[in-house]
Amino acid sequence: MTGLPQLVVTLGGTHLERLRRGVGFVQVLDARLRVVCRVGPLVQGAPLPISLPAAGHYVAQVRMSDGEAFSTTFEVPTEQREATLLLPPATVEATTPAAGGWVAAWRSVHGGQSFVPVDGDEVVEAAGSLVIASHAAGNDNAVLQWSAGGNAPEMVTVPVGARLRLGVHQGASWAQPDSDAAAGVLQFLHMGDIASASGLLPGGTEDDASADVLVDIAAGYCLLKSGSERLAAHARALASRRPYSTDAQLLLGWAMLHDPEAWHLAEEQLLHATSCGIPVYPGGLRLLDDCLRLLGQGWADAARSRLLPYQRALRGTALCTFWGRDPDTPAFRPTPAEPPEHARPCAFTPEGVELSAALRPSTEQRSGLPDFMTAAAARLGQIIAMGTLRVSTGGVRRAETSPESGDRGVPDTMLTLDVPEELRRTLGPSVVAEAVRTDQGLLVILSNLTARFVAVSATSNTASWTVLEPLSSDALFGTVRLDSGSLFTEFHLVVLDAP
């Protein structure tokens, strides 16, 4: 209808202030309350075009995936057939300040029985969301662990290659699919609103893979919950595309259980599903439990027992989310933990997650070093070099002056530290490392330096690193805290490209 002014229907009215981030589904009714169109996903700030059959009064019924529901009536003038629905953007999240934190990915091994770290550089940033990029053989569902703003770490299951948004809002962390369709469908299913979830499903045949595997998985659960006969075909196609996806294999197993021709093969199928890891959708975990109860064989009981801790730990969100130090030990309450060795530091901002430039130290850099060093180094920044300084044999002398002891006129014992060759290459060939015990701890002085950003630690506590400050143009110093009366024989040192 060119030439007519565009009809924009603003949705929400007075509800706007109560809206949080969410995805909506819209059903438009005519004056006789007949459904004339069903559209979605409705995203705040994104216009949603609709076509209407005639002029007249209409009602746009909106259901948001966070539970909000409201309707807006509007009138379409004569000759107009097109309109645009607009839900104004919420302002609440924009006020959420950025928070520091870290992320770490894990993948399951040994037939889904345990988890191993995924290299930090396999977690990549994609327009504010995160993707686990590594494709390990026999495995598709990974676990992303994160801590924002000092919160206890949380974990969420996510398919490899799927985009996930993480954030923190009013002190609480959240995770949801980057795809609005997947986020909306899964959230509606979680809330029990199958009608709205179904309305968000993209069209197409079962063989059509969407751009995001999470959409396909969400669609599978939606078909399952709505009792659709399309489930079997959808699950078969999805399981074929993602042969190691727990959800895909579980959906297929469930469909087979109901198939007069294939029910007797479902047991093997479900056994395969349990070997692929933890489902993405929490309803999938409970569905798996239902299936295993019905099978009731030895292996099924063993699998149920293995999955039980995850069921206990589920946090009641639309994705399988749980607390814990690592995915092998899910916890049903917040469990403070240091970042794992392979964690990557990041910032959680209103726009999404910004991974720091820090990369995991190379194998060469890590060679011979205790694990905690690489873990700590990963949270400090990009590593140029790292190593251990040991007290030089016979290298003890009386300090004549030092920033701490000189004032008191009491000479302290100055220790000379051996600098390994791999560190000399970065710090400078003539570098001198010395330490002296003071009332505040150990004063460390590095001189004849070429590097400018150095952190040291004298303990195996990954949080106790001290970034050295400039003492002169070629020297750095800093005080490393020590437990009272403790002895030490070595320092751990990392060279960073920035503080």
Next chain:
Amino acid sequence: MTELMVTDGPGPRVHALVIGVGHYPYTGRGHGRGAALRLLDDLPAVTVPEPSATKIAQWLLATERSAPDPPMGTVDVLISPSPPSPGSPPERREPARVRLASGQHVNVESAAFDNLRHAFRRWRNRCDSHADNIALFYFCGHGWQFGEQLLLFEDLGANPDRLLENSVELGHIRALMRHARARTQIYFVDACRELPPDLISLGSTPGVLGDVPLLNGPLETIDSAVFFSTAPGHVAFGDPNAATPYTDALIASLDGLGARRDGTNWAVTSGSLAANLGRVIEWRRTANQRQQRLTIDNLSGQAVLRSLGGPPTVPFQLTCLPPQAPTPEAVSFHTLNGTTDGDAVHVMPGHRGTVTAGLYRIEAQYLQPSRYDATPVFEYVDAPYTIVTVTATKS
């Protein structure tokens, strides 16, 4: 045996098993030792299960159902009433009583585990008699979330060396019911879902109601939704000696607030109940009641639980804008064919009322002379509730 027959004879029926556990004689008495003692002593006295289960049972017994819905068949009721004072000996307690549709009251059995075993068998057999049967399960009492939801019965802790002997996993009940022919099996659970750490270290196993048969053919597609009153890890709650907000909202939803319009018909389906029940709880929540997070598991299909003869009567709330405008003297609801639905409503800020669900032209009238006027608004007043906004303009 307290199986209350409503409609006997062949054909599909609704068969309900209603359980309310308001008395746990082995809790709070220093019974057992170690983890078992702590778990038993941490369970507080509860007074809401008896009124809640009684209310549900009486609603099921008295509510008329019309074709094409299957009529109410049986209601099996187990209620352990709360003692008049904590620590009263069990033998002095009166049994709970339920009022039949006729007005007559009958005594019901206690919610002891052995009574459950018998009642469950009766219920399952009834549900197994026809594929179009509707199986309803309602439980109000103490619960723990032990991976699966544990339902705790009156004699929990009778043997503290087997603490969970007189409890049952909801998943076990559902697995057994999978072999009953009823294609609609709906579970309502109004119980806490916390996981006490002692429960994990204890290593006790829940009671068993029967052997789950191995599959010998393809599974039937059934709707086996579970409506929990609260989220995993959270407590359920209610005001003392009264039915819980969840129970009240459930009845209101089954009476119509949980309905959705499908073409020209209105019906409460498992899906519409899932979409509306949480909102009904929130709508009815008073300022001194805590927020409750309903959760729904295993919902599948769109089983019709109750057909309504027409659109339900639903609540609305009027909001008047702008804030500085005077409150309208009255607001009237007009259907689009020009009739008025009921009398004009006199308005106060935050006013709530009820009206038949539908599309209305809503007019606000201001006292004369007034500098304000309001353009009529069109609003679809829908279940479970609608907020109607009237915007005034200076005339």
